[in-house]
Each structure stands twice: as C-alpha cells, then as structure tokens.
Amino acid sequence: MRTTLLLLLLVGLGSTPCAAVEPPAWKAGVASVVITPKTNMWMAGYASRTNTSQGKFHDLHAKALVLEDAHGTRMVMVTLDLIGVPQALRHALERRAREQWKLAPEHLLLNASHTHSGPEFRVGRLPGWPDFQPSPLSDQYGAQLEAQLAKLIGDALKALAPARVSYASARCGFAMNRRLPTPTGYANSPNPEGPVDHAVPVLRVDDPAGKLRAVVFGYACHNTTLALYKFCGDYAGFAQQTLEAAHPGVTALFMAGCGGDQNPYPRGTVELAEHHGRTLALAVEAALLPKPTPLTGKLKGAYATVNLDYATPPSREEFARRAQSKDRYEAQHARHMLARIERDGALPASYPCPVQVLRLGKELTLIALGGETVVDYSLRLKKELAGAGAAVWVAGYSNDVMGYIPSTRVLLEGGYEAGGAMRYSATHPGPWSATLETRLIGRIHELHDQLRRD
Numbered sequence: 001m002r003t004t005l006l007l008l009l010l011v012g013l014g015s016t017p018c019a020a021v022e023p024p025a026w027k028a029g030v031a032s033v034v035i036t037p038k039t040n041m042w043m044a045g046y047a048s049r050t051n052t053s054q055g056k057f058h059d060l061h062a063k064a065l066v067l068e069d070a071h072g073t074r075m076v077m078v079t080l081d082l083i084g085v086p087q088a089l090r091h092a093l094e095r096r097a098r099e100q101w102k103l104a105p106e107h108l109l110l111n112a113s114h115t116h117s118g119p120e121f122r123v124g125r126l127p128g129w130p131d132f133q134p135s136p137l138s139d140q141y142g143a144q145l146e147a148q149l150a151k152l153i154g155d156a157l158k159a160l161a162p163a164r165v166s167y168a169s170a171r172c173g174f175a176m177n178r179r180l181p182t183p184t185g186y187a188n189s190p191n192p193e194g195p196v197d198h199a200v201p202v203l204r205v206d207d208p209a210g211k212l213r214a215v216v217f218g219y220a221c222h223n224t225t226l227a228l229y230k231f232c233g234d235y236a237g238f239a240q241q242t243l244e245a246a247h248p249g250v251t252a253l254f255m256a257g258c259g260g261d262q263n264p265y266p267r268g269t270v271e272l273a274e275h276h277g278r279t280l281a282l283a284v285e286a287a288l289l290p291k292p293t294p295l296t297g298k299l300k301g302a303y304a305t306v307n308l309d310y311a312t313p314p315s316r317e318e319f320a321r322r323a324q325s326k327d328r329y330e331a332q333h334a335r336h337m338l339a340r341i342e343r344d345g346a347l348p349a350s351y352p353c354p355v356q357v358l359r360l361g362k363e364l365t366l367i368a369l370g371g372e373t374v375v376d377y378s379l380r381l382k383k384e385l386a387g388a389g390a391a392v393w394v395a396g397y398s399n400d401v402m403g404y405i406p407s408t409r410v411l412l413e414g415g416y417e418a419g420g421a422m423r424y425s426a427t428h429p430g431p432w433s434a435t436l437e438t439r440l441i442g443r444i445h446e447l448h449d450q451l452r453r454d
Contacts, residue, residue: 029159045116084401166292175221186415220257238277
C-alpha cells in the first residue's frame with residue numbers, strides 16, 4: 001500500500017506543475033473605436049429617405065481582433081457597424097497593413113454588419129433621388145474612417161497577449177427568408193417555407209486563466225429592423241451592447257453571415273431591434289455554456305478575386321429609352337450607364353468579387369465572401385466542406401460589399417436579389433451571368449484545398 005501511495009504521489013507531483021505552467025499556443029489582441037459621424041449626414045440603405053440623420057440611438061463601432069499562432073503568424077479581423085466595406089477601403093487598409101505590420105493580404109478580413117442606420121459613404125453608389133448631390137461629408141468620413149481603422153489595427157496588435165482560443169455554436173430564430181413566391185413574382189415578404197441558416201457561430205478568446213476577453217459571433221440575417229433617421233447598429237449593435245454589459249471588460253464583435261435574402265421579423269421599431277439583439281446575445285451566451293472546442297495548430301489564409309460576369313446588358317438605344325422612363329430609379333440607372341458608355345466606350349463585362357478562406361487551427365474554417373450573399377451559399381458550403389474535419393463558418397458582407405450575390409436558384413427565380421436591386425447602382429449595368437455561383441464555389445474549393453495541402 002505504501003508503494004502504491006508513493007507512486008500516486010509521484011505521478012501527481014510530476015503532472016500537476018506541467019498542467020499549471022503549460023503556455024497557451026495563441027496570442028490575441030482586441031481593440032474598439034467609436035465611428036459614429038460627428039454631424040448629421042445622409043444615411044445608407046434605403047433610397048426612400050428624404051433627409052439626413054437626426055442624432056443617434058447609440059454609437060457605431062469598429063472593432064479589431066488579432067490572433068497570433070505559436071509560429072508567429074498573425075490574422076486580423078475587423079468588424080464594422082456600417083452598411084458595407086467599399087473596395088477602395090479594403091485596398092487602402094491592405095496596403096497599410098502590409099507596409100506597417102508585414103501582414104499578408106490573405107490574413108486581413110473586413111466585415112460589415114450591414115446596418116441600414118449608418119452613414120452613406122460608399123464609393124460608386126448614390127442615394128436614389130435623381131437630384132441628390134453627394135455631400136463632402138461622405139468623403140471626409142471615408143478618409144477619417146481609413147485612418148481610424150489603421151490605428152485600430154495597431155492598437156489591437158499592441159494588445160497582443162497569451163490567450164486560449166476556442167469555437168462553439170448555438171442557434172437563433174428571428175431570421176426568416178424574405179423571398180415570398182406570388183403569382184406575379186417574388187415579393188419582399190416573410191416566407192416561413194424559404195431556406196434559412198439559424199446557426200450562431202462563436203469564436204471565444206480567454207486569457208490563460210480562463211477569463212473571457214473577447215467573443216466574435218455571427219448570424220445570417222439582414223441588419224434591417226429599423227428604417228429611422230438616427231444612427232444605430234440595429235439588432236447587431238444591440239446584441240454587442242448586451243454581451244458587453246453582461247461581461248464587463250469583454251469586447252463583442254459581430255460578423256454578418258449570408259443574410260442577403262433574410263430579414264429580422266417582426267421589424268420596424270427600436271423595441272424590436274433591442275429584442276432581436278437580446279435574443280441573439282442569449283444565443284451567444286448559450287454557446288458559451290458548454291465546453292468549447294479548443295483551436296490547435298496554425299493560422300493559414302488564402303485570398304483571391306473572382307471575375308463575375310454580367311449578363312449581356314441592354315443596348316445603348318435601350319438605355320436611352322429607359323432614361324426617359326417615369327420610374328425615377330430606372331431612369332437614373334440608365335443615365336449612369338449612358339454616362340459610363342460615353343466616358344469608357346463600353347460597359348464593364350465583369351466585376352472582381354473577393355473570396356477568402358481562413359484556417360484557424362485544425363478545427364475551424366472561416367469563409368468570407370464579398371457582397372450581399374444569399375443564404376444558399378452558407379448552406380451549400382457547410383454541407384460540401386463538412387467532411388474536411390473542421391467546423392465551417394461562412395460570412396458574407398466581407399472585404400467589398402458591392403451588391404447582391406444571388407445563387408443560381410435565386411437568379412433563375414428573379415426578383416430583387418436576383419437583379420432588381422441593380423437599378424439602384426451606378427456600378428452594375430445589370431444582372432449577373434448564370435455562371436456566378438459556379439465560379440464562386442469553384443474558387444472557394446480551390447482555396448480551401450490549397451490550405452489543406454500547405
């Protein structure tokens with residue numbers, strides 16, 4: 001018996017110190033900055049607005065999370081309480097990150113919450129009123145934002161410290177498909193029979209002692225409970241507020257999913273936005289309850305642009321006819337296209353859409369797609385990549401938000417997301433070609449396979 005007790009004591013003495021001093025394999029740094037405009041200005045998202053903002057319900061934020069693996073490879077996630085990420089902003093921050101911090105472009109991810117209660121500052125789009133003239137405030141805001149985000153990334157890098165990083169998930173149910181089939185086409189209305197993705201993926205960052213430092217969470221739903229005249233992060237902003245209030249000192253970051261054809265229901269009031277925010281925050285809390293999956297291994301990233309072809313556009317003569325339309329949006333779009341033909345000699349044949357694949361250790365694959373991707377992309381990619389041995393998280397609204405990205409199904413069905421929204425754009429001559437989904441999915445698979453081989 002004495003021999004057995006001695007052996008147990010020796011085992012205990014030998015194993016306990018090792019477990020206590022085992023260093024985390026990761027480092028993490030997080031930072032946050034207020035990006036609410038300091039003055040009233042035109043708001044983004046709804047062409048029907050007729051006036052500038054009138055104050056705020058709460059502040060808009062940009063937040064950055066930096067992860068560093070045991071080999072010193074770094075990845076930066078930046079989330080924004082804004083309508084989208086302009087292509088020019090992505091390029092500018094990519095250049096700064098490479099020059100200042102030697103950060104590879106494939107390791108920089110920008111994601112917008114797509115709130116329709118933020119400022120209008122995007123390049124290549126004008127609000128829908130024909131007599132609208134862009135305000136210098138938009139240009140000033142964009143320039144200031146670039147500087148703020150560069151500092152934000154730097155602050156998150158300075159905050160790097162040992163951390164434990166893990167993954168979990170839960171579900172949330174207020175999103176509903178908004179493409180309702182009717183005898184005259186697809187209406188923007190609740191469709192309880194349409195496809196949805198209610199998953200709430202959660203990335204958890206703890207300090208070495210197990211205290212929560214940051215949480216990144218996603219959801220596939222338009223951030224459009226509100227259509228008022230005050231700045232607000234909508235349900236995603238309220239969800240972040242709720243989590244940070246419940247966990248003092250923790251930074252909560254929202255990453256928009258493939259919610260191009262999903263709406264929060266019911267909608268229309270601040271109370272409903274707050275309610276949806278609390279509901280999503282409770283789903284995140286549920287994900288934090290069970291033991292999460294620790295992330296192990298290396299950080300890897302791959303980034304590319306896919307040239308998405310447009311369908312054959314109308315002729316110059318047809319655009320000239322449309323420019324006389326009594327529909328002000330159709331007429332405005334036609335005038336934009338005629339001006340581009342006059343300036344460039346022809347309309348563009350394609351648009352470069354960004355796609356990004358990140359491997360966070362062996363356990364999590366994060367796919368980030370540009371544009372307002374519909375839910376079919378999330379459902380398809382999670383199904384097709386499920387056999388690779390890692391959880392799959394699919395985000396939309398990333399790196400460039402230039403318009404809707406329909407699936408082949410949605411493109412063939414028609415409606416707003418399929419091409420109807422193009423008439424509000426000064427960038428796109430018309431709907432995408434039917435090759436759209438095949439090209440995007442094919443490129444994602446190529447990048448995914450490349451990272452598995454590396």
